[in-house]
Structures are given as C-alpha cells and as structure tokens.
Amino acid sequence: NAGVTQTPKFRVLKTGQSMTLLCAQDMNHEYMYWYRQDPGMGLRLIHYSVGEGTTAKGEVPDGYNVSRLKKQNFLLGLESAAPSQTSVYFCASTPWGAQNTGELFFGEGSRLTVL
Amino acid sequence: DAKTTQPNSMESNEEEPVHLPCNHSTISGTDYIHWYRQLPSQGPEYVIHGLTSNVNNRMASLAIAEDRKSSTLILHRATLRDAAVYYCILRALWNTDKLIFGTGTRLQVFP
Numbered sequence: 163n164a165g166v167t168q169t170p171k172f173r174v175l176k177t178g179q180s181m182t183l184l185c186a187q188d189m190n191h192e193y194m195y196w197y198r199q200d201p202g203m204g205l206r207l208i209h210y211s212v213g214e215g216t217t218a219k220g221e222v223p224d225g226y227n228v229s230r231l232k233k234q235n236f237l238l239g240l241e242s243a244a245p246s247q248t249s250v251y252f253c254a255s256t257p258w259g260a261q262n263t264g265e266l267f268f269g270e271g272s273r274l275t276v277l
Numbered sequence: 278d279a280k281t282t283q284p285n286s287m288e289s290n291e292e293e294p295v296h297l298p299c300n301h302s303t304i305s306g307t308d309y310i311h312w313y314r315q316l317p318s319q320g321p322e323y324v325i326h327g328l329t330s331n332v333n334n335r336m337a338s339l340a341i342a343e344d345r346k347s348s349t350l351i352l353h354r355a356t357l358r359d360a361a362v363y364y365c366i367l368r369a370l371w372n373t374d375k376l377i378f379g380t381g382t383r384l385q386v387f388p
Contacts, residue, residue, distance in 0.1 A: 195376065204364065204380035205321070221377065252320050266313070266376065268320030 164188050168253050168269035175243045175276045183238040183272050185253030191267070192258040194236040195220075196228060198249040199271075205252065211236055212258075243276045250274075281365045286383040289355045297350040297382055299365030304345050308367040312339065312350045315362045315381070324350065324363070360386045 166187045175181055185194065192213050197205040197220075207220030211230040225247060227239045236255075240247060253269040282300040289295045301310065311326040325332055325339045327348075332339040338351040352359055364381040 197378070204362070205378035207377060210376075254320075265323040265326075266311075266321070268322070271320050 166253055166255055166267050166269040168251070168272045170272060171270065172273050173275070175240075175274065177244060177276060179243050180239070180241050181243065181274075182240075183251055183253075183274075185236045185238070185255075185269060187234055187236075187253075187255040187267070189255065189257070189267065190233070191255035192233070193256045194230065195254045195266075196226075196236065196238045197252045197254065198222065198247075199252060200249050208238065208251075240274075243274075245276045248274060248276045280377070281367060281379055283363075283365055283379065283382045285380065286385065288385045288387065289352075291357060291386055291388050292354050295352040295355045295359070295384065295386075297352075297363050297365075297384065298347065299349070300347045301365070301367055302346045304367055305369070307369050309369070310339065310341060310345075310348045311366050311368050312337070313364045313366070313378075314359075315364070316358075317361070321364065321378075326368070355384075355386045357386050357388060360384055 169184045195210040196208040198208055199205050206222050208226050209220050209223055209228040211217045214233040217228045229237045251272045254266045256266045309326050309328050312324040313321040314324050315321040325334050325337050327339045327341055340349045362381040362383050364378050
C-alpha cells in the first residue's frame with residue numbers, strides 16, 4: 163500500500179526559480195493538506211482541499227499556489243522561490259464523513275532548499 | 278479556530294509513565310481531540326483521539342477532563358522510541374478543514 167507519496171523528496175532551488183511538489187494518495191480520500199515545517203518548529207498549514215476542484219488558504223498561504231484537478235493528487239507550486247521558503251513540506255490526507263476515523267495520513271516529507 | 282496549548286518540552290525516564298497535557302479551553306461540543314506524534318526526520322503519525330470518554334489503544338491512553346477543556350495523553354511505560362514531538366489538535370466531526378497543529382511538546386526519554 164503506497165498511502166501518501168510526495169515527489170520530489172529533496173530539491174535545491176535558486177531564488178526566483180519555480181517548482182511544483184506533487185502529493186499523490188491512493189486511499190480515495192476527499193481531504194488533502196499541505197504543511198510546512200521549519201527547523202525546530204511545528205507544522206503550519208499552507209493550503210488545503212476538501213475535494214476535487216476545490217482549494218482553500220491555510221495559515222501561511224502567501225507565495226504558494228495549489229491545484230486539485232484530480233481527487234488523488236494535490237499539487238503545491240512555488241512561482242518564484244525565496245530563501246524564506248526553505249523548509250520541509252508535508253502532505254496529508256483524510257477521508258470525509260462516516261469513513262472518518264480521525265486519522266490524518268502523512269507523506270514522508272519533501273525537503274526544499276532555496277539558495 | 279479552536280486552539281490548543283501544550284508545554285514546549287517534557288522529560289521522562291525509560292519505563293516510567295508519561296503524562297502529556299493539553300489545554301483547549303475554547304473547544305466546541307463537536308470537536309474531537311486528536312493526538313499525533315512526530316519522530317525525528319519523519320512525518321507525523323496518528324496516536325489516538327476521543328470526544329468525551331477516556332480512550333485506550335495499543336499506543337497510549339487519552340484522559341479527557343469532564344468539562345473537556347483539557348486532556349492528557351498517557352504513555353504507560355515510556356521507551357526510547359517514544360522520544361518525539363507530540364501534537365494535540367482539535368477536529369470537528371463533519372468539518373475537517375483547516376487542521377491547525379501548533380508547536381507541540383517535545384518529549385525526551387532518558388535511559
């Protein structure tokens with residue numbers, strides 16, 4: 163079982179470059195989330211999605227865009243990377259409603275460095 | 278959004294019980310209390326959740342105050358592998374958007 167898969171796992175960017183992080187889940191979950199975690203800090207919610215074709219802002223959305231064109235995929239984009247976006251990014255998913263046992267399923271993380 | 282407050286860090290000796298507190302004074306009636314933990318260099322993993330009654334599973338126990346304004350995650354016998362950051366979050370039953378994690382409690386376990 164793959165669960166939640168994030169690609170790439172590591173990436174180094176130069177300031178101003180763009181990139182996209184891909185999160186894929188094979189559990190047919192409705193809800194998906196992107197978090198960032200800076201060294202020694204907790205998780206901060208960037209954007210989330212409550213279903214295919216929908217997205218919403220979290221705590222720290224500035225500088226990021228997201229898309230949920232397919233239910234199983236949630237993409238996080240950086241249009242013009244800045245050093246302040248150096249972080250570890252985690253994707254998570256969870257089912258909705260009666261199937262909701264309360265568990266968020268996390269990916270292994272994507273470590274991004276912006277020089 | 279309902280918020281939680283946790284101590285920044287706690288320490289324990291191996292094989293001793295650990296009680297990790299969480300305050301959530303603005304909790305609503307439909308909010309579930311969830312606990313996750315994050316081992317070094319890994320993504321968070323689910324530990325336990327509850328609504329009103331105390332809960333037990335193979336990993337831990339969750340004790341919820343009668344007024345639900347606080348809860349305690351109990352590790353009955355700490356092991357070195359339990360050293361992690363523990364997060365307490367609130368989650369509404371039918372509205373699981375915008376899940377806010379906070380900074381959590383870093384648990385150190387000494388041999």
